Amino acid sequence: MTPMRDVLERNRAWAQRMADEDPNFFRELAEAQHPCYLWIGCSDSRVPANQIMGLPPGEVFVHRNVANVVVHTDLNFLTVLQYAVDVLRIPRVIVCGHYGCGGVRAAWDHRPVGLADNWLRHIEDVAARHEAELNALPDEGAKLRRLCELNVREQAINVCRTTVVQEAWRRGQTLSVHGLVYALQDGLLTDLGYTAQGPEDVPKIPGAGAIAEAPA
Numbered sequence: 001m002t003p004m005r006d007v008l009e010r011n012r013a014w015a016q017r018m019a020d021e022d023p024n025f026f027r028e029l030a031e032a033q034h035p036c037y038l039w040i041g042c043s044d045s046r047v048p049a050n051q052i053m054g055l056p057p058g059e060v061f062v063h064r065n066v067a068n069v070v071v072h073t074d075l076n077f078l079t080v081l082q083y084a085v086d087v088l089r090i091p092r093v094i095v096c097g098h099y100g101c102g103g104v105r106a107a108w109d110h111r112p113v114g115l116a117d118n119w120l121r122h123i124e125d126v127a128a129r130h131e132a133e134l135n136a137l138p139d140e141g142a143k144l145r146r147l148c149e150l151n152v153r154e155q156a157i158n159v160c161r162t163t164v165v166q167e168a169w170r171r172g173q174t175l176s177v178h179g180l181v182y183a184l185q186d187g188l189l190t191d192l193g194y195t196a197q198g199p200e201d202v203p204k205i206p207g208a209g210a211i212a213e214a215p216a
């Protein structure tokens with residue numbers, strides 16, 4: 001069997017299962033989407049947004065890139081964010097990192113990987129801003145895990161600092177930004193407690209002060 005034929009066959013079996021469970025499923029979804037979450041996650045094949053949240057098509061608007069980085073001038077990301085916030089009025093944004101992230105590891109090791117080095121510089125910046133905290137940790141594994149968490153925190157702050165989110169809060173729109181981390185070993189998400197519900201929860205400068213650390 002050719003690989004593409006395999007894809008199509010699995011697709012037909014899946015569509016049939018969904019239709020068997022709910023004959024109206026595709027017809028209703030085709031009319032409109034009303035997702036509850038915008039997911040900003042890593043491209044890693046082991047961290048698929050819908051599946052790990054246990055949600056079907058229609059529930060999650062998704063943006064993924066290597067190491068879940070939020071860059072202020074990334075037009076691709078900003079377009080996703082603006083559509084999610086301004087048009088779909090999604091009330092919750094999740095920035096989700098994962099332990100064992102290859103992008104975070106490459107940045108930490110300063111291991112050249114080609115063009116992607118330029119992208120991973122953003123994570124090197126995160127590591128540099130938190131050098132003292134990371135150096136105080138006992139071993140390489142602990143440092144890497146903490147850098148994955150700090151990367152989530154900083155990218156969540158970057159989401160909060162976009163004009164899109166700032167404007168939404170200014171006009172009184174309900175919008176919260178949350179930081180989660182996923183463990184490949186057991187499939188479990190942890191809420192890092194980096195939650196922002198308004199501009200008062202966001203430090204002006206990344207690395208200075210804390211985004212509110214109370215559990216969401």
Ligand code: CO
Nearest residue numbers: 042044101102
């Ligand atoms: Co990753």
